[in-house]
Amino acid sequence: MPAETEPHTCTWMAWPSSGYTDGDDAREAWASVALAVAEFEPVRMVVDPSAVKDARRWLGNAVEYFEAPLDDAWMRDIGPTFVVGPDGLGAVDWVFNGWGGQSWATWERDARIARQVAEWAGATIIGSELVNEGGGIHVDGQGAVLVTETVQLDPGRNPGWSRNDVEAELFRTLGADRVVWLPRGLTRDYAEFGTRGHVDIVATFTAPGAVLLHLQTNPRHPDHAVYDAIKAAFPAGWIVENLPAPEKINDATGPVDHSYVNHLVCNAGVVACTFDDPRDAAALDILAAAYPGRRVIGVDARAIFARGGGIHCITQQEPAVPGGKP
Template identity: 40%
Template sequence: MTRHARLTPKSAGFSMPAEWAPHARTWMMWPSRPEVWDDMAATCRAYTAVAHAIRDCEPLTMLVRPEDAATARAMLGADIDLLEAPIDDSWARDAGPCFLVNAAGERAGVSFRFNAWGGKYHPHDGDDAAGSVILDAAGVRAFASDLVAEGGGIAVDGEGTILTTESCFPNANRNPDWTRDAIESELKEMLGGDKVIWLPGNALETETDGHVDGIAAFVAPGVVMVEALTPDAGEWHRIAEDNIAALTGQTDARGRPITLVRIPEASDADSGGHDDRFCRSYVNSYICNDAVIMPEYGIRTDDEVREIFEGLFPARRILGVPVSAIAIGGGGIHCITQQEPAGRG
């Protein structure tokens, strides 16, 4: 029997662009799982504020359950598109697809399997299907992977380099039958990458098991912003320093030394009693057309981080959005957004 090589995005000439590349639109998912939020109305207002900040820069589509569509429309207004779908939760970065482009500007996307961060929430079949729903609505070529993975678990520079964490995809709650080498190979094939840099991650962060988008993110070719915690953060400080150590001295897929920019966390933010999962990460921001949407916690560190961001992104506006009503769910602005790159279809 003749064996045929598997057609993957990489073998078909597709790769995931950097987040700072031009976008066609942003995708989000309306808050849906009441058990995650203290005050669903406050969380919906926070999602609305993020959506409006992004809509000032590019089109935006919000997936919403049919029973929530009227509320979402009233809060979001007419300039944000709604797509009704039987979603279970609110994290478009993780349940949504990773969009891809090729050299001709054609777009595609890959959907990984989604099991709610290792079966932490049920049901999650609606979110497992969300990637296909989005790719269908976007009208782009769809690829599928059997790897259980989330978009928040990877960061790319659009030039062949992928960041991910040891504590996440190799976790037995996601991919018990996959070796780390097999996971690395699959990420390269699905995202069009050439080099994977593994960080330790954070096993103490029990909501996502240490997604990279709360730890480190590319902000330009060869430049990574990384979360830095003060020593009084205890074990979390050691974990942050281990991640920084894993990045120190690294080169990207093109052989360039990687420069690190340390970003403080929002250590003084009021978690509302949710210290176990409250997202204090400013790294968990979102780059969209002409702007960076950064979290604000109503503390002095907001101004410090804004100044750092202004230096990192001199050609973009820095738009701060209050995020505490989202952070109590275990994620931030990056977690609730997913970019669709510009292209010609």
């Protein structure tokens, strides 16, 4: 699996049209992300047949449309994880079971999206029996992969799987050779609409051996205490740069998990979460320094986070294949 910073053919997304991702505020946020990504690379939008007219109303001709039945719109998790091998583009089709069988989730249609997207992309499908989501992994493109103990070892996902079992499957499917296990994710991610610890809201690679790590500076927020345990999990010698959380620490239901870590790196750009927060500008500056030569666009992600995710969660990059078609 190439690093996200490597060239992309396109970015895949799914249009929110039903379930708890429904609502005009969600459609506005998803559309804003799609339009921002489209400034850097093509966007391919999977749309439920019932919502094609609605999607076109928001996006016009800015994206390419693909019709398929959907339950929700979290393409990072329901779509394939793209890889590159000697035979060209591959796509890992993880088992998807609604983030560990969450009581509110439906996934009969979403569980088929990875294979459908892989076929549209012309990728070789790599089947897997591991229950996993794209938001539960981050790779550096050089063999290292970040995961959290509470996702891949979640009894609701992979009962009976050991660390060795998970690592062997990640080695086989992603071409990885070492796994860094973080102990957990952010606190809000264990609430009703959480994923139980996705890594892509906690830490991300900017280069091999270099990560950006979510830092909650306010001691009144429970993630302030989580930080030390997560940081201690990184190998000695790695460069760990802090990406401070927004100043806002609570909403109507408790501590928020607003995170600037949950951004998408595109061709020549970065599409980043903003929250109408005093720390937005500083976060965008940190991201610009972390990805030199790329233009950073901030998009208000509050409506996405209110539904349990961020910009990285609703996007999935398709890497360019050396010598292949752009």
